Amino acid sequence: MATLEDISLAAGINILSAFIFFVAFAILRLQPINDRVYFPKWYLKGLRTDPVHGGAFVRKIVNLDWRSYIRFLNWMPAALRMPEPELIDHAGLDSVVYLRIYLLGLKIFVPIAFLAWAVLVPVNWTSTGLEKSGLKNITSSDIDKLSISNVQRGSERFWSHIVVAYAITFWTCYVLMKEYGKVAAMRLQFLAAEKRRPDQFSVLVRNIPPDPDESVGELVEHFFLVNHPDNYLTHQVVYNANQLAKLVKKKSKLQNWLVYYQNKLDRTSKRPEMKTGFLGLSGEKVDAIHYYTTEIDKLSKEISLERDKVTNDPKSTMPAAFVSFKSRWGAAVCAQTQQTRNPTIWLTEWAPEPRDVYWPNLAIPYVSLTVRRLIIAVAFFFLTFFFMIPIAIVQGLASLDGIQKAAPWLKPLVTIPFIKSFIQGFLPGIVLKLFLIFLPTILMIMSKFEGFGSISSLERRSASRYYLFSFVNIFLGNILTGSAFQQLDSFIHQPANQ
Numbered sequence: 001m002a003t004l005e006d007i008s009l010a011a012g013i014n015i016l017s018a019f020i021f022f023v024a025f026a027i028l029r030l031q032p033i034n035d036r037v038y039f040p041k042w043y044l045k046g047l048r049t050d051p052v053h054g055g056a057f058v059r060k061i062v063n064l065d066w067r068s069y070i071r072f073l074n075w076m077p078a079a080l081r082m083p084e085p086e087l088i089d090h091a092g093l094d095s096v097v098y099l100r101i102y103l104l105g106l107k108i109f110v111p112i113a114f115l116a117w118a119v120l121v122p123v124n125w126t127s128t129g130l131e132k133s134g135l136k137n138i139t140s141s142d143i144d145k146l147s148i149s150n151v152q153r154g155s156e157r158f159w160s161h162i163v164v165a166y167a168i169t170f171w172t173c174y175v176l177m178k179e180y181g182k183v184a185a186m187r188l189q190f191l192a193a194e195k196r197r198p199d200q201f202s203v204l205v206r207n208i209p210p211d212p213d214e215s216v217g218e219l220v221e222h223f224f225l226v227n228h229p230d231n232y233l234t235h236q237v238v239y240n241a242n243q244l245a246k247l248v249k250k251k252s253k254l255q256n257w258l259v260y261y262q263n264k265l266d267r268t269s270k271r272p273e274m275k276t277g278f279l280g281l282s283g284e285k286v287d288a289i290h291y292y293t294t295e296i297d298k299l300s301k302e303i304s305l306e307r308d309k310v311t312n313d314p315k316s317t318m319p320a321a322f323v324s325f326k327s328r329w330g331a332a333v334c335a336q337t338q339q340t341r342n343p344t345i346w347l348t349e350w351a352p353e354p355r356d357v358y359w360p361n362l363a364i365p366y367v368s369l370t371v372r373r374l375i376i377a378v379a380f381f382f383l384t385f386f387f388m389i390p391i392a393i394v395q396g397l398a399s400l401d402g403i404q405k406a407a408p409w410l411k412p413l414v415t416i417p418f419i420k421s422f423i424q425g426f427l428p429g430i431v432l433k434l435f436l437i438f439l440p441t442i443l444m445i446m447s448k449f450e451g452f453g454s455i456s457s458l459e460r461r462s463a464s465r466y467y468l469f470s471f472v473n474i475f476l477g478n479i480l481t482g483s484a485f486q487q488l489d490s491f492i493h494q495p496a497n498q
Contacts, residue, residue, distance in 0.1 A: 007143065025469045026072045033061045041090065059102070093190045095181055107175050112168050123160045128149045201233070201325050202351035203335045204453060207366035208319040209345045215314075220321045226270070227339065231264075231330025238320040240363040244306045251299045258292040265289065318363050323352055352454035369451040376450045380465060387435075387473050432474070440466060 029038045042048035063069075087096050127150045144150060151157050211219050217237045224232040261272045265417075274291065277283025310316045325331040333348075339346035344366065364372070443462040452458050 027069070030063045030072060031061065031067050031286065032063060067350065088186075090192065093186065097187070098200060100179070104179050107179075108172055110170060115164060115167065119160055119164055122159050123147055124148060124150050126158060127155065197353065198324065199351045199353045200328050201331050203323050203325075203348045204320065204351045205323055205333055206320045206347045206349075207323065207345050208454075210319070216317050216321065223339075224323055224334075228325070228330060228334060231325045231327060231333075233326050234324045234326045238318045238322070238362045239309045239310050240316045241306075242317050242360050242363060244310055245282050245304055245359060247299060247303045250301065251296060254292050254299065255298050258289065261292065262289040266406075282349065290298050306496065319365070320362055348455065349453075352456065356454045356456050358448070358453055358455050358458060364451045368443065372449055372451050376446050380469075384469050384472050387469070396399065440468065441467075 028034050036043055039048050044300075082090075084096055087099075124146050125147075148158075148161055151161075158348055161202070205220065208220060214222070217235070220235045220237065224235070234277075264272050272288040273285050274288040275281065275283045275285050276291065323334070323335065335348050335350045339348060346367070440462060443465050444458060445456045447461040450461065452461060
């Protein structure tokens with residue numbers, strides 16, 4: 001069981017690590033070589049230029065001005081004093097809301113911490129419930145004396161916990177309500193002041209029923225001219241151009257390499273060479289610029305042929321389309337209402353921004369979407385609950401008694417005070433993070449397979465599943481496999497006379 005020393009050691013390591021990373025960030029952002037990394041928007045707006053244009057080569061990489069290192073924290077007051085409208089204009093509404101989340105946490109938890117330390121800590125610490133319980137096989141530490149378990153059964157001190165619980169609940173709900181109203185008002189103001197975008201006037205229509213007499217484009221036009229005659233403007237049918245997208249992406253990568261070698265030629269006046277084998281480590285050595293120019297020309301011809309194939313092949317036309325309206329009101333009515341008696345056809349939703357569309361999923365048929373979502377639901381269930389196994393193993397690290405029983409030869413090592421505190425207070429959290437490091441990628445792959453049509457929808461779905469996964473495995477898993485479960489087992493098997 002973790003003691004106060006174990007938790008103090010873990011807190012010390014975390015605080016020291018955070019300080020080191022913070023100082024590293026503060027120093028790295030001052031280096032000229034990283035200037036475009038930390039100030040990209042200022043360069044795009046033309047508000048900032050390269051800090052060093054000439055001089056020694058070292059000055060282009062390392063900041064040799066010692067005075068800037070003294071003022072390396074000056075950006076913090078400036079960021080905190082920046083008005084929210086200016087911050088929204090510079091970084092967007094999401095960044096402002098993200099910063100407000102931290103302020104919201106301080107508003108909630110700082111008063112709660114003061115209340116708990118002023119009321120609950122003295123009440124629990126001065127109680128003697130654990131000493132007078134007389135329970136065997138129950139281990140406790142100084143940390144347990146700070147909890148409600150140290151209050152004697154039937155004690156009047158439980159009223160303090162009830163009152164504080166109501167006070168914390170009321171304060172949290174009040175702060176959340178005020179913050180929600182503020183953020184909602186900021187969002188409405190942001191949308192009202194925003195420039196018009198095509199996606200605000202468009203909807204995505206999926207599962208368009210086939211018609212033997214009309215093409216998908218003609219069917220969409222006739223349907224919306226009949227059902228939305230006053231608001232319908234135009235439409236764009238969705239094509240299965242996934243193979244074309246792969247070719248375009250490959251061409252973009254080759255163009256980046258071509259620009260890289262052209263810049264290299266401008267700097268050195270020597271034509272660069274490369275090897276055509278695996279990762280450029282083997283194969284024939286050729287002129288890099290000529291090689292990439294030739295490959296780009298070949299890909300351009302393939303892209304042209306693939307584009308003609310997509311536009312002329314009826315099989316490439318998908319039962320989906322983007323429909324634009326003359327007003328936002330018309331788009332809102334279409335996106336939020338059922339279009340026909342059959343609820344499985346002519347499905348409408350708000351169209352994502354052009355940069356937000358996840359094009360590979362628009363070619364998935366509606367029936368396939370239903371099957372995919374069922375498969376992912378089952379897969380996520382097994383992923384969530386079978387992950388309890390490594391969680392249980394991780395929690396076993398927090399019980400030194402269990403380690404000593406399973407491996408007695410480790411007893412001399414784990415009894416060293418520093419090693420003991422490190423294992424119980426810090427190591428379980430690190431191992432748990434290592435298990436969870438690949439989880440966001442796995443959840444994103446599952447969301448893509450599920451068939452959502454926008455990148456933001458994929459991210460929201462992955463985030464909601466990550467929250468559910470964390471709640472089941474981290475919160476419930478710690479309770480079921482941690483010390484609380486061990487103490488409950490001791491209560492169950494304890495003789496009645498004890």
